[in-house]
Amino acid sequence: MWQKRGWFMSKIRTDKLIARYVVSDGRHFRLKQIDPRGTDGFKTDKGFAEQVVQEGVSRLRDLQEKLYAQDRWGVLLIFQAMDAAGKDGVIKHVMSGINPQGCQVFSFKQPSAQDLDHDFLWRNLVCLPERGRIGIFNRSYYEEVLVVRVHPELLDKQQIPRPLITRHIWKERFEDINAFERYLARNGYTILKFFLHLSKKEQAKRFAKRLEEPEKQWKFSLGDLRERERWNDYADAYEDAIRHTAAPHAPWVVVPADDKWFARWVVAATVVHALEELDLAFPELTAERRKELERGRRLLRRERGSQ
Numbered sequence: 001m002w003q004k005r006g007w008f009m010s011k012i013r014t015d016k017l018i019a020r021y022v023v024s025d026g027r028h029f030r031l032k033q034i035d036p037r038g039t040d041g042f043k044t045d046k047g048f049a050e051q052v053v054q055e056g057v058s059r060l061r062d063l064q065e066k067l068y069a070q071d072r073w074g075v076l077l078i079f080q081a082m083d084a085a086g087k088d089g090v091i092k093h094v095m096s097g098i099n100p101q102g103c104q105v106f107s108f109k110q111p112s113a114q115d116l117d118h119d120f121l122w123r124n125l126v127c128l129p130e131r132g133r134i135g136i137f138n139r140s141y142y143e144e145v146l147v148v149r150v151h152p153e154l155l156d157k158q159q160i161p162r163p164l165i166t167r168h169i170w171k172e173r174f175e176d177i178n179a180f181e182r183y184l185a186r187n188g189y190t191i192l193k194f195f196l197h198l199s200k201k202e203q204a205k206r207f208a209k210r211l212e213e214p215e216k217q218w219k220f221s222l223g224d225l226r227e228r229e230r231w232n233d234y235a236d237a238y239e240d241a242i243r244h245t246a247a248p249h250a251p252w253v254v255v256p257a258d259d260k261w262f263a264r265w266v267v268a269a270t271v272v273h274a275l276e277e278l279d280l281a282f283p284e285l286t287a288e289r290r291k292e293l294e295r296g297r298r299l300l301r302r303e304r305g306s307q
């Protein structure tokens, strides 16, 4: 069925397919419900897959033009994943057609001394997208309940007063994140949080490629192998974070990531779907603006006539 041309346009089918990856109520969510290798029968050659992703990208481009012109809604896309899951590739492909003026990408790495001298949301707040734009966070404040949870010694580096670090800290962070995202949604921001769900086996394959292929060697880091040893702890942390922070206004999308093209398609389709839910349209012309355009036409005609 995937081979049919124009299937992406078939909204009903697309909606149904992406729905299984969207978590908007996390209470019963389990990571094992989603197979990282699952491609929904999407087994096809790279050329076709590219074409399908391109189709999504061009719809995204049209929607983004309206988003920008209307200048009301804002969009925040968060990408989280284990190393080598393909965050960079997804961001590059899905956003490839978009007007760079309407889109900004921020990568959140280990916090700086200045970051650590603030509350944990601070460095994210200053990077939020303006209205009319799509903001992409390549990692985000979610690291505060992921890497920091797996390595609680990182908490010691944060300048938090000791009495405030209790066994409730993760639950409190979930509450704060939820309150923050609700606040953003109430201000007209659409939020989508993507977890690129890679299998441990596929990660090993990708690390092996990084070690062998000259054009990939720059990506290899021994640190990534050390984090891999904590795979199960990360899986638990991701599952718990998704369970506690999925919401209808800020859903998680758990994207099977072993097949890069399938992951790109799921992300493109989900973003398109979310933008279609908004009442995006080019701004209506006011009477005054109409008059201005008419004057413009007259002036241009006159100038051309006199040439």
Ligand code: ATP
Residues within 6 Å of the ligand: 083, 084, 088, 108, 109, 110, 111, 138, 139, 140, 143, 144, 147, 148, 154
């Ligand atoms: P890539 O490896 O594809 O270039 P990346 O996102 O893994 O991308 P790295 O520079 O390898 O980038 O790693 C960034 C590191 O910063 C990650 O290990 C991440 O866990 C860590 N990090 C991000 N935010 C925080 C945070 N708030 N506290 C502690 N560590 C963080």
Ligand code: MG
Residues within 6 Å of the ligand: 083, 084, 224
């Ligand atoms: Mg990395």
